Amino acid sequence: MATIVDNNAFRNLGLKHPLIVAPMAGGPSSPELVAAASAAGALGSAGAAYSSPEEIEKFAAQVRQCTDRPFAINLFIPRPIPQIDPGTVERAFAATAKYRAELDLAPAPFSGPYAEDFDAQFEAVLRVRPPVFSFVFGLLSAEHLRAARRVGMLLIGTATTPEEAQFLEESGVDAITLQGSEAGGHRGIFDPEAPDSELGIRQLLGQSIKKIRVPLIAAGGIMTADDIRGALAGGAQAVQMGTAFLATAEAGTSGPYRSKLLEPTRTTRTTRAFSGRLARGIENRFMDEMNAEAIMPFPAQNKFTRDIRGASAASGSADLLSLWAGTGQGDLWQGPASELIDQLFSK
Numbered sequence: 001m002a003t004i005v006d007n008n009a010f011r012n013l014g015l016k017h018p019l020i021v022a023p024m025a026g027g028p029s030s031p032e033l034v035a036a037a038s039a040a041g042a043l044g045s046a047g048a049a050y051s052s053p054e055e056i057e058k059f060a061a062q063v064r065q066c067t068d069r070p071f072a073i074n075l076f077i078p079r080p081i082p083q084i085d086p087g088t089v090e091r092a093f094a095a096t097a098k099y100r101a102e103l104d105l106a107p108a109p110f111s112g113p114y115a116e117d118f119d120a121q122f123e124a125v126l127r128v129r130p131p132v133f134s135f136v137f138g139l140l141s142a143e144h145l146r147a148a149r150r151v152g153m154l155l156i157g158t159a160t161t162p163e164e165a166q167f168l169e170e171s172g173v174d175a176i177t178l179q180g181s182e183a184g185g186h187r188g189i190f191d192p193e194a195p196d197s198e199l200g201i202r203q204l205l206g207q208s209i210k211k212i213r214v215p216l217i218a219a220g221g222i223m224t225a226d227d228i229r230g231a232l233a234g235g236a237q238a239v240q241m242g243t244a245f246l247a248t249a250e251a252g253t254s255g256p257y258r259s260k261l262l263e264p265t266r267t268t269r270t271t272r273a274f275s276g277r278l279a280r281g282i283e284n285r286f287m288d289e290m291n292a293e294a295i296m297p298f299p300a301q302n303k304f305t306r307d308i309r310g311a312s313a314a315s316g317s318a319d320l321l322s323l324w325a326g327t328g329q330g331d332l333w334q335g336p337a338s339e340l341i342d343q344l345f346s347k
């Protein structure tokens with residue numbers, strides 16, 4: 001079976017396994033997890049979307065202290081942020097006042113910028129020069145693409161529909177991660193307002209394989225060696241797994257989040273409540289209670305709920321923090337990531 005391990009463009013990475021350990025911004029992808037995944041022969045990925053340029057450089061240096069194997073850095077493609085009027089902010093404060101009171105959080109004044117500056121983050125990535133740069137939420141501009149090429153980075157975009165995959169291929173990426181609706185974390189939909197196609201990974205792969213020539217990477221609900229074999233048999237050249245690595249020893253997943261992940265069953269659904277963009281996570285109180293009318297657009301809502309999520313985690317409660325996870329079930333591996341990777345590819 002052809003995989004990215006021996007694909008022309010990717011062969012130089014010297015990967016042992018056709019596995020990308022997913023970028024998981026917001027804590028789970030610690031430098032230790034990225035390094036452990038890469039050292040074990042997979043491609044570890046830094047989820048750097050919420051990191052400043054300095055943090056990106058520091059993270060990469062930490063990975064490189066642990067391993068000389070290749071790794072990826074991942075960012076969110078920015079989109080124009082709608083104007084947020086004072087009434088919207090007022091509604092958002094009113095809807096979250098009880099949580100801030102419970103957590104003893106003073107409602108600090110809320111204003112932009114709502115996210116790190118993408119160009120500055122990208123410049124940091126160019127300086128760090130990881131062998132692979134991956135991205136989600138759209139297309140990389142021609143200018144950024146040329147700059148990435150100049151420093152020799154391979155490029156992986158993310159698609160949730162065959163149409164998005166086609167746009168990515170036309171833009172000149174080296175591979176495409178197909179994100180099925182089973183996937184944990186943010187849906188990679190280009191347009192944050194567009195309805196979710198809700199295509200599962202089998203359908204998405206089946207529909208895309210006929211049209212797309214660059215290697216396809218299957219993501220969403222892949223938990224076991226059998227799942228990996230199924231995706232490769234369906235034409236994927238690699239898999240990308242996130243949830244399965246969330247409870248590994250190296251993951252930076254918080255205590256209350258880990259406890260929820262380790263419950264016997266995980267019930268997940270998609271929500272905009274935490275960030276303003278659709279994302280899949282384990283059901284909890286914040287998801288249940290947040291009124292859709294009071295949710296700001298991404299990434300404003302993400303910045304707005306950061307103090308609540310942080311204080312909830314610090315207080316040991318999983319009620320008010322995002323618990324991103326895919327639909328895949330089964331006990332999560334709590335040992336070293338390298339042992340999970342060995343188990344997944346032992347046959």
Ligand SMILES: Cc1cc2nc3c(=O)[nH]c(=O)nc-3n(C[C@H](O)[C@H](O)[C@H](O)COP(=O)(O)O)c2cc1C
Nearest residue numbers: 022024025047136183184185220221242243324326
């Ligand atoms: C906690 C968490 C954070 C994530 N953060 C990112 C991210 O920063 N960038 C990205 O491209 N994908 C992100 N994803 C999505 C993964 O790349 C991937 O699509 C997903 O984990 C695959 O589904 P699975 O979780 O069922 O394995 C995240 C997923 C999780 C679970």
